[in-house]
Amino acid sequence: MNQIKILWVDDEIDLLKPHILFLEKKNYHLTTCNNGRDAVDMYADGDFDLVFLDENMPGMSGLEVLAEIKEIKSSTPVIMITKSEEEYIMEEAIGSKIADYLIKPVNPNQILLSIKKNLDHSRLISEKTTLDYQKEFRKIALDLSMVNTYEGWVDLYKKLIFWELQLENIEDQGMSEILESQKSEANSQFGKFIERNYEDWYEPKAEHPVLSHTLFKTLVVPELKKKDRPVLFVVIDNLRYDQWKSFESIVANHYKLEKETAYYAILPTATQYARNAIFAGLTPLEMEKKFPQYWKNDVEEGGKNLYEAELLSAQLKRLGLNLKEDYFKITSLASGRKLVDNFKGLKENDLVTVVYNFIDMLSHAKTEMDVVKELAADDKAYRSLTLSWFKNSPLLEIIQQAQQMGFRLIITTDHGTINVKSPSKVIGDKNTSLNLRYKTGRSLTYEDKDVYAVKDPKIIGLPAINMSSSFIFAKNDSFLAYVNNYNHYVSYYRNTYQHGGISLEEMIVPFLVFNPK
Incomplete structure (x- = not known):
């Protein structure tokens, strides 16, 4: 030296x-x-x-x-x-x-x-972090062998994220590789836990975590009923827990965190199911029955999330909440800037709901664009890209304005996403859905070890395309690849961010409540 x-x-x-x-x-x-x-x-x-x-x-x-x-x-x-x-x-x-x-x-x-x-700052931190994780490794391994409750899985997942963020900047990459293997093992065990317990959560009066369709009533309504402040309710599509942690400190410049919890996104962990369920306060099966004019199944033509504002208004009415409220969906820089320019006009509202679609677009862009594949090559890079976006986004300006106007802030998401690496062969007819992390249709042939199969979708609150339709959900980091043109399919989709299936990253997602500083 x-x-x-x-x-x-x-x-x-x-x-x-x-x-x-x-x-x-x-x-x-x-x-x-x-x-x-x-x-x-x-x-x-x-x-x-x-x-x-x-x-x-x-x-x-x-x-x-x-x-x-x-x-x-x-x-x-x-x-x-x-x-x-x-x-x-x-x-x-x-x-x-x-x-x-x-x-x-x-x-x-x-x-x-x-x-x-x-x-010596970096070296000393690196050495101390490595030593601390080595001590914690055995405890995590023990927890992993024993965890058997939905609360326990939330705690374990948060612990894994904590260590992932601690280890990402240290010099010893071997530690990060060990953590990756622990995460993989955790997802394997989590998939088994979901298979054993998920159907029970839909039994009448069953104990279950907060799910997408119970989120608004259970966690948002208590904040609205306080009536001491207007509420800005932000749903960032596809936001994983670790991505939230990457920009938590930026929000903390303007807001004080009052409540941090996690809830479980429903299966499929896909926007048309999970996000519609949040705004409707209903399972997809209930939505199909109650609002057939708003619900579209996978194979039907047209947008699947076009009526969130209407579903939210109906839920508020059903809950007896007479509020002055507005709903905005941001899908482009122009629509984000427009809301920034007009936000002060919402100061008399009780509730402003903003759905922000950037991270979903980022995950799709990683699949389709080589430059984004390079920029978001792994979870660390994906977090970094999320942070860069947030720091320069209209969403941050909206949050800053909301703080100045005295709004309480709620940030959550509809589901997370996972970097898929392991192809799993599937065969279905031409009416089978196209998502890589779940399939619904008739006569599905699949590799049992890679999926959780539900023969009767009604038992988990899902509609069926036809009488004999079933659902399969990919577990771990698998993605469902058709046998036809298999090699091209695999090379194109491997190491892309997908959602719809069962993983800690997709199902356990943040719900955060803030008061303005």
Whole structure:
């Protein structure tokens, strides 16, 4: 390992000899300078890893030196040391992107800590995170062998996401690979749990988690009944729990999180089923019976989510809620900008509902466009792309306006999505649905180990295309590939983000309530 080179600039550098000797014994290489002008020249000629800079020097001040050396090379950490506790000096130094700020007298251990914080930060975090995950690995493995409740699966999934986010920036990629294998095992066990329990959740008076069709009544209505604030209800299509975590801190600049919970998206975890169920407060089977004019089955022509506003109005009426409300579906930058421009006109509303479709479009674009395949090659990149979108989206501007207008904010989604990697052969007739993570139709032939099959869709609240139709749902990271033109199909869809089936990523999704700061 190369010796770390430090430039220390102070007009009383001779008085700092004990500190310099202390650091040299720790194997740091120190170059000293007693004035700002020479310091700038030395910095330009040298290749320093870090600079200690006295703020109060005759001639060029520390802040003047800082400005010049930042122009030469801005990435080197600069630690400002000063006798002054003047607030404006601190603010100017921090505004100039110093790495640390120390007030004299400083002791050698303070100096050492600041060096480690700035130069060894990544390595120390990496080593500590690796050690902590190694300890946690055994506990997760034990939990995985014992978890048998829907609440337990939520807790385990959140734990896996926590460690995925902790490990994504460390140097030891082996740890991330171990976590990936734990996630894969978790999804395998979760698929078995759903097979054993999902049908029971639809029994009368059965204990079950909050599901898509019970979400609004169970979790949204209590917020509406408080009547102390208007509510902005945002449904971001396809938002996974880990993607929410990627931009949580951005929302936190404007809103304080009051409640974080998870609910279970219904099967199929697809927009036409799960999102319609949220707004209707009904299962798809109930929707087909009660609102045949709004419901379309998989193989029918036309849009499948065209009547969410009408379904929501009917649910509000059924629940006895007489509210001033508006519904907006954002499917383009232009429609997002239009809502930003007009949002202040909604200040008298009790409820504003916004469906935002960007992440769904992103997952489709990854399937169809090579450039997006490159940008969202894996879950880490997919999260990064989601963060970049959110920071620059009209949705963030809408949320900022809502905060200024005193709206309570609810963020949720209709379902998540999973990166599919394992093809599973399926055969069906020409009226079989096209989704890669579930199929519905007659005479389906499939690989039993890869799917959860439901012969009678009514028992899980689903309509049937015809009398003998069944549903199959892909488990783990499988995708359902037709035998015809199999190799082309597999190469085209492998490593794309799909939804409709059974996985932690698709079914366990966030529900978040915020109050404005």
